[in-house]
Every structure is written in structure tokens, then in C-alpha cells.
Amino acid sequence: xxxxxxxxxxxxxxxxxxxxxxxxxxxxxxxxxxxxxxxxxxxxxxxxxxxxxxxxxxxxxxxxxxxxxxxxxxxxxxxxxxxxxxxxxxxxxxxxxxxxxxxxxxxxxxxxxxxxxxxx
Amino acid sequence: xxxxxxxxxxxxxxxxxxxxxxxxxxxxxxxxxxxxxxxxxxxxxxxxxxxxxxxxxxxxxxxxxxxxxxxxxxxxxxxxxxxxxxxxxxxxxxxxxxxxxxxxxxxxxxxxxxxxxxxxxxxxxxxxxxxxxxxxxxxxxxxxxxxxxxxx
Numbered sequence: 001x002x003x004x005x006x007x008x009x010x011x012x013x014x015x016x017x018x019x020x021x022x023x024x025x026x027x028x029x030x031x032x033x034x035x036x037x038x039x040x041x042x043x044x045x046x047x048x049x050x051x052x053x054x055x056x057x058x059x060x061x062x063x064x065x066x067x068x069x070x071x072x073x074x075x076x077x078x079x080x081x082x083x084x085x086x087x088x089x090x091x092x093x094x095x096x097x098x099x100x101x102x103x104x105x106x107x108x109x110x111x112x113x114x115x116x117x118x119x120x
Numbered sequence: 121x122x123x124x125x126x127x128x129x130x131x132x133x134x135x136x137x138x139x140x141x142x143x144x145x146x147x148x149x150x151x152x153x154x155x156x157x158x159x160x161x162x163x164x165x166x167x168x169x170x171x172x173x174x175x176x177x178x179x180x181x182x183x184x185x186x187x188x189x190x191x192x193x194x195x196x197x198x199x200x201x202x203x204x205x206x207x208x209x210x211x212x213x214x215x216x217x218x219x220x221x222x223x224x225x226x227x228x229x230x231x232x233x234x235x236x237x238x239x240x241x242x243x244x245x246x247x248x249x250x251x252x253x254x255x256x257x258x259x260x261x262x263x264x265x266x267x268x269x270x271x272x
Contacts, residue, residue, distance in 0.1 A: 005246050006266040009259055013249030020256040030264050037267070 010037075011029050014044030022053045030063045038063075039072045046079035046089075048120065054092040058109055059101060065108050077112055081119050090116065 010029065013021040022045065029041020042064045045053040049071035056065025059078050064076040080089050093116070245249075251259060 003270070006263070006270070008246050008248045008251055009263050009266060011248040012254075013256070013259055013263075015248065015252045016256060016259070017252075018256045021259070024256055024263065028260065028267065032267065034270070098134060117234045 010040045014047045028058045035069045042076040
């Protein structure tokens, strides 16, 4: 069970203006063995809605929408679909689909992009 | 000489004894009557005894004095009311004592609790809006510390 304080720290990092907060969320949050922490970190990175943070949850295998935990992946996808401004997210998804990354990551990005086009 | 059977002789002797006894009893009664009733007042042929005067006096005085009756009733009522009031006061007193002891116990418990309680305002300091004003390095340290606490 994540403490209230930890929840507040992750939320503060998601709202923080310093770009270094992405690094902290990526290194400590998305690499945590706890599903709950990874879920919160992915959510925070999507909420930041900047290219650097979205790349972490879209392009990396085992993180964000590519997480092995279905719950974490679904939370990240839901958060992406809930974004008001999806421009940056669409751009990152397109980059992922067109880049030479693993096919599995490309497929996931393609599926999420399809969902985003439906929900828009 | 007349011949008397033993049975007849016994009966005669009994009759004589009975007559003597009756006479003695009447004499004693007359003496007693004079001593207890010096006025010799008779009612329907019977001499009234002293006791009769006493009891009739008592009865007549009770019947003819309604004020005294009323006073007695009032006295009884006051006495019963006093007892009831005393009981009520006693119960109120007991209730007040138990209430006081309960309050005292609560105050002592609260004091003990306060003495052993450490007041901190971390919940006000660690709100997201306050935390996001801090440098990321500090947040990183806090993040690591909290993760360490979670693992423990």
C-alpha cells in the first residue's frame, strides 16, 4: 500500500517544472518492483504531457503502455486517452511506429494510436 | 337417721362449695367496682369500669377534633415527602459523584495521551502543491526514503 506521502511526492514530480523530474520518475518510479509505484509513475509521466516524459512510457519496453503488468499498461493507456491535448502523444506514437524499435513496442503504439483516434 | 349414699353426699358437698365460691366472687367484685369506679355510674344495670371511661374519652376526642386529624395527616405527608426527597437527593448526589469521577478519569486519560503524543504537521508540509516548490533532488531523496520505508 502506497503511503499518502509517497503519492504526494509522485504527484509533485508530475507537476514539477524541472525537466529533471522526468529522470527521477523514470529511474526510480518505472523501475520499481512494485506494480503500484510503476502505475503511479506512468500516470505521472503521461500527465506531464511533454515529449521526454511520453517517450518513456511509449518507447520503452517493459514501461508504461508496454509494462508486463496489464494493470500498469491499462492505466497508462487510459491516461493517454484522457489527455486534453493529444498532439504530443500522437507525435511520439507516430515516431514509435515509424522507428526501428522492437515489433512488439511498435504494435502496442499502433493499437494505442488507433484507440486515440476512436476516442478523439 | 337418714341414710345417704356416697354419691348423694358428694353432690351436696359440691353444691355447698359452689355456693360459697359464688358468694366470695360477688364480694370481691363489689370491692373492685368501688375501687375502679368511685362514682358508681351504671349503664343498663352494669356498673361502668374505669377502662370504659378511658376508651370512650379517646374515641370521642378523635372524632370531635378534625384539626388534630388534619395535622396528623399533614405530619405524615410531610414525613413521607421528606423521606422521598432525601432519597432523591441521595440518588442525585450519587449521580453527580459518578459523573465527576468519570470526567476526572477522562481528563487524566487525555492528559496522559497528550503527554505521550508527538505533534507534527507533516500532513500540511507534504501536500503536492508545497512539494513541487522544492528542488527535484530533494524530492528524489524523499522518494528513495519512502520506497525504503515501504520495503521495510
